Amino acid sequence: MLQKAILADVISPDTSKEEALQRLDELENLVKTFGGIAVVKVIQKKNIPDYKTYIGSGKLQEILDENKSNKANLLIVNNLLKPMQNYNLNEICKKHGIEVWDRVDLILKIFDKHAKSVEAKLQIELAAIKHMGPRIYGMGLELTRQAGGIGTRGIGETNLQIMKRHLKRREQKIKEKLKHYDQIQASHRKQRRSKDLKTVSLVGYTNAGKSTLLNALTKKGVYVADKLFATLETTVGQLYLPSSGRIALLSDTIGFIQDLPPDLINAFKSTLSEIIDADLLLHVIDTGDPLYESKILVVEDILFGLEVSDKPKIYVFNKIDLACGLDVKNISNHFSDFSPVFVSCQEKKGLEELINKVEEKLAVHTVHQVL
């Protein structure tokens, strides 16, 4: 069944109109990537989201009344819902034939659809358990009520315990299986180290053009698409460094996005280990996106969470063909600590300068290591 979704965002009253619209656009893109369509988009300005239902009750009623003609079967909230909010919202909406997801639910569904390797599938299942786990308290409440009212020990509580135990066991099992993949990857990395191969890792917001850059710089033919989370696995290609005649390894992996809970990122540690072990990071930035500066901060925050903030880094300002009036001088000054380079992967512009900077940075880094 085609998912017809109502998109709802609760934002602070001082959010600019531009940012508010961009946030909903991003959510709509996520819905499209998933294969659904957005039929209604709603923004509520509120200092603090409703503690029971996240969206205020008046607004929620408005959404449900309006939906009589739109016939959506999904309400997607552009934030992370607390388990109780998720439970309460679902209770109200299911009477109208509507299921409720939050932003992370939607991202997990996309991951699930795109994942190909066993490893990616396991990581996604782990992330889903982390995300869904706390919700069983809400479900437990419902089961307890069915069993005779809150506070009554009964079938509900027993079921809740069984469910909790089951999830814990499954989590443990997945972690063990993932350990196996970690070991394989670690041995690959060890092999590369023994060959003295430097590694460069592409990082950046989803859709910034990381895979396009990998394809432009190496002979890899990675899947590229104007979709969020086109890449979920890791690909490593060979990057030829012309001055020294040496080869470095360039790896591409999953892109980042705003509001990802740390637990979810942790579930992808195995895929992200290429970043953690890299000698140099290329932070790819989509200059065609008016909100690119705030997205740089989102990526930096996640890198901080992965404890790789102080790795050598180059800021690759991509898609300059789309960014008319880009103030290159000003941006260069502002980000001078990160050796900014301006490129268009599509038009193959600026790539030579980028390779030179990569080579320079790797050489400096090596000297530092020797000293």
Ligand SMILES: Nc1nc2c(ncn2[C@@H]2O[C@H](COP(=O)(O)OP(=O)(O)OP(=O)(O)O)[C@@H](O)[C@H]2O)c(=O)[nH]1
């Ligand atoms: N105009 C323009 N489009 C570009 C450029 N580089 C990449 N793109 C487009 O941007 C979209 C996303 O590119 P990808 O390489 O898939 O981006 P990614 O960062 O790997 O994205 P995820 O894997 O989804 O995180 C594609 O439609 C590319 O064709 C560029 O320099 N200019």
Ligand SMILES: [Mg+2]
């Ligand atoms: Mg990609």
